[in-house]
Amino acid sequence: MSLWEVAGKKPLQRVPKMRKSFGQKRLFFCLGLLFVLIILPLVFSNPAHVGIFILCGVAGVLAMGWLLILRIGGLSLGQAAFLGIGAYTSALLSKNLGLSPWLGLLLGGVAAGLVAFGIGLIFLRITGLSFAIVTFAFAEIVRLVFSTVDFFGGHGGILDIPNLTPIRLFGMGTLRFHSHIPNYYVLLMIVLVSGLFMWRMDHSALGRTFRSLPQNEDLANSLGINPLYYKLVSFVTACFFSGIAGAFTANYYNVIYPGSYTVMQSIVVQIQGTLGGAASVAFGGILGGSVMVVIEALLLKVDPRFIYIFYGLVIIIITFFLPDGLLSLPREMGKAWRKLAHWKRKSQVI
Amino acid sequence: MAEVMQVLLNCLVLSANYILLAVGLTLIFGILRTLNFAHGAIYITGAFVVYALFAIHEINYFLSVLIAIAVVAAVGLILEGALLYPLVNRVKLASLGAILGVSLLIEGILSFIFTGEDVTIGSFFSGTVSIFGAILSVERIMIVLICGVTMLALYIWIQRTKQGKAIRAVAENPRVATMQGINTRKMRLLVMAIACGLAAIAGSVITPLFYINPFMGGYAVFKALLIVAVGGMGSIEGSILAGLLIGFVECIGITYIGPIAEIVSFIIVIAVFIFRPRGLLGVHYEFH
Numbered sequence: 001m002s003l004w005e006v007a008g009k010k011p012l013q014r015v016p017k018m019r020k021s022f023g024q025k026r027l028f029f030c031l032g033l034l035f036v037l038i039i040l041p042l043v044f045s046n047p048a049h050v051g052i053f054i055l056c057g058v059a060g061v062l063a064m065g066w067l068l069i070l071r072i073g074g075l076s077l078g079q080a081a082f083l084g085i086g087a088y089t090s091a092l093l094s095k096n097l098g099l100s101p102w103l104g105l106l107l108g109g110v111a112a113g114l115v116a117f118g119i120g121l122i123f124l125r126i127t128g129l130s131f132a133i134v135t136f137a138f139a140e141i142v143r144l145v146f147s148t149v150d151f152f153g154g155h156g157g158i159l160d161i162p163n164l165t166p167i168r169l170f171g172m173g174t175l176r177f178h179s180h181i182p183n184y185y186v187l188l189m190i191v192l193v194s195g196l197f198m199w200r201m202d203h204s205a206l207g208r209t210f211r212s213l214p215q216n217e218d219l220a221n222s223l224g225i226n227p228l229y230y231k232l233v234s235f236v237t238a239c240f241f242s243g244i245a246g247a248f249t250a251n252y253y254n255v256i257y258p259g260s261y262t263v264m265q266s267i268v269v270q271i272q273g274t275l276g277g278a279a280s281v282a283f284g285g286i287l288g289g290s291v292m293v294v295i296e297a298l299l300l301k302v303d304p305r306f307i308y309i310f311y312g313l314v315i316i317i318i319t320f321f322l323p324d325g326l327l328s329l330p331r332e333m334g335k336a337w338r339k340l341a342h343w344k345r346k347s348q349v350i
Numbered sequence: 351m352a353e354v355m356q357v358l359l360n361c362l363v364l365s366a367n368y369i370l371l372a373v374g375l376t377l378i379f380g381i382l383r384t385l386n387f388a389h390g391a392i393y394i395t396g397a398f399v400v401y402a403l404f405a406i407h408e409i410n411y412f413l414s415v416l417i418a419i420a421v422v423a424a425v426g427l428i429l430e431g432a433l434l435y436p437l438v439n440r441v442k443l444a445s446l447g448a449i450l451g452v453s454l455l456i457e458g459i460l461s462f463i464f465t466g467e468d469v470t471i472g473s474f475f476s477g478t479v480s481i482f483g484a485i486l487s488v489e490r491i492m493i494v495l496i497c498g499v500t501m502l503a504l505y506i507w508i509q510r511t512k513q514g515k516a517i518r519a520v521a522e523n524p525r526v527a528t529m530q531g532i533n534t535r536k537m538r539l540l541v542m543a544i545a546c547g548l549a550a551i552a553g554s555v556i557t558p559l560f561y562i563n564p565f566m567g568g569y570a571v572f573k574a575l576l577i578v579a580v581g582g583m584g585s586i587e588g589s590i591l592a593g594l595l596i597g598f599v600e601c602i603g604i605t606y607i608g609p610i611a612e613i614v615s616f617i618i619v620i621a622v623f624i625f626r627p628r629g630l631l632g633v634h635y636e637f638h
Contacts, residue, residue, distance in 0.1 A: 075446075126623055129385065129446075133579050134623050136572060137616040148610040263572060267450065274447055305461045312455025319437070319448040 034192075041184045050180035052297045054252065056290040057187040058083075059272055061194050061245040064285030065238030066273040068198055071207070071281065072234045073214030074124070075132040078139030079269045082112040082239040084261035085142065086246025088152060091161045091256055101164045101251045105244060112243025116236045124231040127217075139266055147258035157257025164251050183252050190248060191286065194241035199282035201237065210234055268292070271315050277325015284327050291326065355484035357605050363490050363559070365597025366497035370552035371574035372581065372589040373504065374545035380521035380584035381541040382434060387449045389549055390571025391456035392429075396422045396550030397562045398460055404557075405471040419550045425456075426546030430539055453568065460564035468561040475558070493555045500551055501590065504544075508586065517541060521584060576619045582632015591630060 041050045062079050069076045086108035093099040093107055123134050146152045153159075164177040164186065177183055201207055209230050212220045217227050250256050276288025292314070299306045318325065322332060371393060378386045386392075396418045403414035429452060437445040477488040508514035519527040520537045528534050556562070577596055581588030596615045603611025622629060 122620075122624060126627065130579070130623055130627065133575060134620055137576060137619045140572075141613050141616045144610060144613050144616075148608070264568065267454075270447075270450075305458060305466060308454050308458030308461060310458075312451040312453070312458060315447050315451030316433075316455070319444050319451065323440075323444065 037188060041181045045181070047180045050184050052293060054180065054184055054187050055297075056286075056293045057184075057191045058245045058249055059269070059289030059293050060191055060286035061241050061289075062269045062285075063272040063276060063289040064194060064198050064281055065242045066269050067276070067278055067281045067285050068201070068210075068234050068238040070273065070278055071202070071210040071214075072124075072231045073127065073217075074135075074231070074235070075129070075270075076135045076238075077132045077263065077266045077270065078135035078142075079238075079242055080261040080263075080265035081139035081142040082116065082242040083246035083249070083265070084146060084256075084258070085112045085115055086243030087250040087256045088146060088158070088246075089243070090247035091158045091250040092152075094162050094251070095158065095160070101162055104251070105164075105247045108247025108250070109240045109244035112246065113236050113240035116239030117232065120232050120235045121228075124228055124235060136263060136266070139261070139263065143258050143261050146261065152258075155258065157255060157259075158250075159255050161250050161254045161256065163254065177251075183248075187245075187248055187252075190241075190244055194244070195282040195286060197241070198237065198285075199280070201234075202281040206230070206233070268311070271311055274318055275314060275326055277327040279324060279327040284325055287326055351482065352484035355482065356486065357602065359486050359490050359494070360605075361598045361601035362494045364601050365594045366494050367552050367556060368574060368577055368597050369501065369590050369593035370497055370548045371570060372577040372593050373501070373586055374548040375571075375574050375578045376581070376584055376586060376589045377541050377545045379578065381517065382430070382538055384434060384445050384449070385575065386545070387446065387571060387575075388429060388453040388456065389545075389574065390567030390569070391453040391460075392422055392425060392546050392567075393549040393553040393570060394562065394564060394567035395425060395456060395460065396553030397557050398464055398553075398564070399550075400554040400557050401464075401469055401471055401562065404474075405469070411474055415551070415554045418554050419547045422550035422553075423543040423547045426542040427539055430542040434542075435535075435538070453571070457564050457567060464564065466564055468563045470561045471557050473558050489558060493559070496551070496555055500548065504548070505586070513540075573615075576615065578629075580619055580622045580629060582629025585629065585631045588629055588631030 040053060044050070044053075062083060065082075066076055066079050089111040090101065090104035090108035094101045094104045099107075119138055123131060123138070126134055146157075147155050164183070166174045166176045168174045175182055177186070202210075209220070209225055212225065213227055213230060221227055272288040272292045273285060274288070275292060276284030276286070278284055295310065296307055299310055322328065324332075371389060375386055375389055378384070378389075399418035399421050400411075400414050403409045403417060404411050409417075429449075433448055433452060434445055437448060473489060475489045475492060478485050479488055479491070480486070508517060516527070516532045517537055517540070519530065519532060520534055524534050527537075553562075573596075577592045578589055580596065581590070581592030596618065599618065600612060600615050603614050
């Protein structure tokens, strides 16, 4: 199933069925992945590397959200705005009111979710490309408000945001969040919770309802599905988790400024989601986000100007040669391999 | 009064720039049925070609503008031939992704060639005239005139010539137009070249006024996209009207209120989408 078929109105050739049992192979794969993710910062303990892993996680949460919105047929160009809303909410609450950053983490998500609910009531009635344009306009409004209103700190942003407060472990001292590695585990929790949530959402009756909306909304409506309700569920969930990721970045970097929530950031989220592929919301998002961030970090060492060329080439190549994203790479390679083997056999006969 | 005149002239310069971009976008949407996200990158390519020829190689300004139009039209033809036409039978969103990629690619290449810093060619036409006591720069008046004449020529070409009629026919219904013996493929190429030429004019007239850098195209194309959406997809008159509306609102707001007034243009767009989804003067297009 191609990414573009999910978003477009082309009928699906094969409707994915809900898996009854998880399957042992998949269970082992997931446990292995979890193990790798847990020991990752212990193996690569260089703070610069852990910083990159943290960026991967934030990008992954955003890309997952983007893919979940794509499920209902919306091409969102405003995901960076929700990252910003989460970050600013958490920063202002913990700095001005002295609220615990842990609570700010949750409230950042809630604020982004509430805003998403409010604008979703209006925007989700708009379909197709127009949805992309209005979300972009909304994101620009948010960025302009952040960068011009004095309450939000103006162009300079907000400085000196407190770190996450230390946790007292029973009888084992306290866990402080000044270094990278504890922060990595907090983010890992966020990624796991949001990934599990969205995975479960995608692989259930709810997910199949989402998929039905871009194909034929009127037909779905006639079968008793309220399109606006399901669209809101998807949109608010995606934006809620983006907001939590944003709140985490505010407490992790201790400084936020409106320049990091531009259109370009939203476009990067789109590229990451496209690269990962819509075959699976959770895995596609995290895969696309991680691959892009790692390659970006490598390119940044060589010459930052390569990054734009890289973005352009990635999205063109994906569109032409791998429209289902990286997740379909094994399948496509298998197909190519079979074709090659077939061709070899034929040539031997002759 | 004098100040009002100057503000109005600035508004006209801004609107003229927006209109040239938006009309190109709307022409491409009408014939190719896709949104050319690379229009901003193409526009900035025009500006940089003029910069390279005029400021570095010291060629006459008007000659370098003509060369820029030719170069940029060639870029547009390559884009159409290599990217948009092969994707014509795929879902529209696929070609959108590819065009977005081209836009980023062009910006990256430009920043590689021109070091990615802000450059300008400086004012080359530094006279002023005084009208009703207001002192206006000749350069800005020239820009408005150039854009006005270009738009008039385009309008006459579309409405009064046989080729323009063919283009309107293709915009209406490509299949029926093909049955009448119109070469749709040729029309696509022609429209792409003309729209990119308009973007090149827009890019080259701003080089004497503003600093340019390779990344300002992305923002400009989104502004033009909003204008096309407000005016109605595929409607040239609508784009002109919306360009004037958004240009004036934005310029007057920024002059008298401050940078936050830019919000108003975005609010106009959202309001138009909610209350009149086909745009001010648009015909309804299904986009998918």
